[in-house]
Amino acid sequence: MGTLYLVATPIGNLEDMSPRAVRILREAALIAAEDTRHTGVLLKHFGIQTPLTSYFEHNKLQKLDFILSKLAEGDVALVSDAGTPAVNDPGYELVKAALAAGLDVRPVPGPSAPIAALTVSGLPTDSFLYLGYLPHKATERRKAVGQVSNLPYTLVFLESPYRILESLADLLAELGDRPVCVAREMTKMFEEYWRGTLSGALDYFGRQPARGEFTLAVAGRQPGVERWTESELEAAILSATEAGQKSREIAAALAEKSGWSKREIYQKIVKPS
Secondary structure (H helix, E strand, O other), X not given: OOEEEEEOEOOOOHHHOOHHHHHHHHHOOEEEEOOHHHHHHHHHXXXXXXXXXXXXXOOHHHHHHHHHHHHOOOOEEEEOOOEOOOOOOOHHHHHHHHHHOOOEEEEEOOOOHHHHHHHHOOOOOOOEEEEEEOOOOHHHHHHHHHHOOOOOOEEXXXXXOOOHHHHHHHHHHHHXXXXXXXXXXXXXXXXXXXXXXXXXXXXXXXXXXXXXXXEEEEOOOOOOOOOOOHXXXXXXXXXXXXXXXOHHHHHHHHHHHHOOOHHHHHHHHHOOO
């Protein structure tokens, strides 16, 4: 019986490919790749001629039996388009099936975009929460962010250049103006690491061309330091309003504990968004 190897590949710079990763890919009987064309370029660069098969989101279930049959004959290496397999790609299904079949599954560690961004963010790394790509729809995205808004862990997200501004705006609304590190095009020619606040990031990237994949590390909630998120404030206003309190009384009371000014709160009461 063969071993299923999860082989990490570069997220940009080909020099990050480890000698062990190259050897495993050469010695495997088969390589299962998220995109055979993309992986074919990598294999050509390193002179690897191992047979390739596709394994991606839309054929992951149909390919399971085929790959498991190949594992009965020899080793199979799983690779994603970039980074570590089974993190934000369909590799999880294959790993689960291989383990259920009693097969050996081993990692070949290497590049990982979330970890790379986290380590250079300047934010706490002792405890963090990785949430992958944020939902595409604004309402679902804000709901997902709101669900983790009270957690003290550093939050790590992925985002495309086409939704980065919308996501930054939703993060600001749901989390408040927290510290953030925005990593773009990591290890590539135009890599960039922007550190500051969410409002600053929204302003900065609003003036930049939409280019490159983004990884964001956002500070976790610090009790007693940050002001409430917009959603928290609106919920408190609604509760106080339903209780019959007057607008100026609500503004004065919430200003003492929310971190928002009385003027900001009063404007939200009389002109709700």
